Amino acid sequence: MDQLRIIGGQPLSGAVSIAGAKNAGLPQIAAALLSTAPLELTNLPKVSDVANMLRVAGIYGAEVTQDARAVRIDASAIEPREVDYETVRKMRATMLVLAPLLVRFGKARVSLPGGCAIGARPVDMHLKALSALGATVSVEGGYIVADAAAGLTGGRIVLPGPSVGATETALMAATGARGETEIVNAAREPEVVDLAHCLIAMGAEIEGAGTHRILVRGPTQWRAASHHGIPDRIEAGTYAAAVAVAGGQIELVNARLEHMAAACQTLEAMGITLWPSDRGVVVSGTDRRKPAEIATEPYPGFPTDLQAQFMAIACLASGTTIIRETIFENRFMHVPELRRLGADITLSGSTAIVRGGAPLKGAQVMATDLRASVSLVLAGLAAEGETIVNRVYHLDRGYEHLDRKLAQCGAQIERISQ
Numbered sequence: 186m187d188q189l190r191i192i193g194g195q196p197l198s199g200a201v202s203i204a205g206a207k208n209a210g211l212p213q214i215a216a217a218l219l220s221t222a223p224l225e226l227t228n229l230p231k232v233s234d235v236a237n238m239l240r241v242a243g244i245y246g247a248e249v250t251q252d253a254r255a256v257r258i259d260a261s262a263i264e265p266r267e268v269d270y271e272t273v274r275k276m277r278a279t280m281l282v283l284a285p286l287l288v289r290f291g292k293a294r295v296s297l298p299g300g301c302a303i304g305a306r307p308v309d310m311h312l313k314a315l316s317a318l319g320a321t322v323s324v325e326g327g328y329i330v331a332d333a334a335a336g337l338t339g340g341r342i343v344l345p346g347p348s349v350g351a352t353e354t355a356l357m358a359a360t361g362a363r364g365e366t367e368i369v370n371a372a373r374e375p376e377v378v379d380l381a382h383c384l385i386a387m388g389a390e391i392e393g394a395g396t397h398r399i400l401v402r403g404p405t406q407w408r409a410a411s412h413h414g415i416p417d418r419i420e421a422g423t424y425a426a427a428v429a430v431a432g433g434q435i436e437l438v439n440a441r442l443e444h445m446a447a448a449c450q451t452l453e454a455m456g457i458t459l460w461p462s463d464r465g466v467v468v469s470g471t472d473r474r475k476p477a478e479i480a481t482e483p484y485p486g487f488p489t490d491l492q493a494q495f496m497a498i499a500c501l502a503s504g505t506t507i508i509r510e511t512i513f514e515n516r517f518m519h520v521p522e523l524r525r526l527g528a529d530i531t532l533s534g535s536t537a538i539v540r541g542g543a544p545l546k547g548a549q550v551m552a553t554d555l556r557a558s559v560s561l562v563l564a565g566l567a568a569e570g571e572t573i574v575n576r577v578y579h580l581d582r583g584y585e586h587l588d589r590k591l592a593q594c595g596a597q598i599e600r601i602s603q
């Protein structure tokens with residue numbers, strides 16, 4: 186398994202190009218299965234989760250072709266096959282194919298995604314959304330079995346919470362339902378809005394994406410479409426955190442400041458300055474980092490996917506930072522590893538108390554999930570001496586060439602292939 190070797194202490198400079206958003210691309214690949222006309226996606230990031238999702242589309246019989254500019258998915262000849270548990274277990278986003286398959290075939294059987302390192306991650310809200318449109322849904326032997334032989338009928342979906350995935354399932358199902366669907370308490374993440382834009386390009390009638398109430402009129406007359414996905418606000422936030430940790434100044438090319446308001450507000454409270462440039466966003470660090478109060482929330486609040494990265498900044502702040510994780514029940518796996526680097530962090534339930542200021546010292550650390558692993562890389566950029574991050578495959582799920590991009594900005598980091 187590959188490792189990353191980092192020698193801390195180098196400030197960053199230059200520019201990084203922010204790739205397309207992984208969490209926008211994954212549902213859009215699933216959405217391609219709704220249509221008998223081809224969908225072209227430009228700006229998909231070259232990360233393993235996207236490669237896996239394209240492989241899943243291929244398992245159902247979609248024809249996937251790609252060149253340097255775009256990925257083309259032709260789902261005209263797909264069949265209701267089955268994707269094995271092993272594939273779904275590795276990436277829960279594969280269950281986003283449930284709604285498209287139900288729309289196309291009137292039935293679907295998809296493996297129940299297990300929990301994952303950050304929490305149980307149930308799918309009850311996805312199933313509730315499908316039932317509200319007339320499907321009969323059950324869980325049998327580790328599989329979700331959905332049936333709508335007479336097709337789906339538009340209705341009112343009230344989500345118990347603004348779940349990103351459940352909103353995406355509801356959106357895709359509603360495009361195939363007869364009549365109007367109202368989705369209440371919808372998630373407002375930019376990735377949900379981007380999925381709606383992709384579906385509209387494909388012929389869907391959707392209003393209100395980005396608000397808590399979305400209206401969809403179906404069934405959709407699908408047409409061939411091309412969609413350019415949004416840049417990855419979490420990748421951008423990660424590199425902004427890298428500047429906060431390592432110091433220096435970099436330009437985040439393609440980043441969109443309007444998708445990063447909560448993270449920028451916290452960075453500024455911690456002493457970091459950001460401003461828009463004609464190519465994206467410039468981030469400038471300081472060695473006088475201030476502590477902050479952080480609570481993760483659904484968009485437009487502070488994103489849970491940046492919590493671990495900002496904890497690395499907090500380790501270097503002059504004072505105590507309080508971080509509350511309100512979205513997932515177990516998203517502090519980076520804490521024991523940050524402690525190995527000398528961080529002073531106390532956990533109390535879903536709250537982490539980070540006493541900054543003690544210098545970090547390089548050590549061997551273990552990655553456990555995508556965002557926890559990148560927080561260890563960030564901490565390594567500031568730690569004295571050598572840090573080795575193991576199980577780097579977690580990083581490759583969601584970051585395109587992370588080590589190469591950081592090295593190009595002056596970090597002393599290399600990938601050691603085992």
Ligand code: EPZ
Pocket residue numbers: 208209211278304305306307308309310311312346347348349350351372376489490512513514555556583
């Ligand atoms: C998406 O996951 C993202 N993944 C996650 O990013 C992100 O952390 C999360 O949204 C929150 O922003 C993708 O988009 C592929 P949720 P999702 O449904 O859709 C509970 C990363 O690092 N819930 O909004 O699974 C759930 O347990 C990943 O890129 C239910 O109870 O998140 C969680 O506590 C990690 N029942 C909360 O809602 C359900 O049916 C939010 O989950 C669905 C969710």
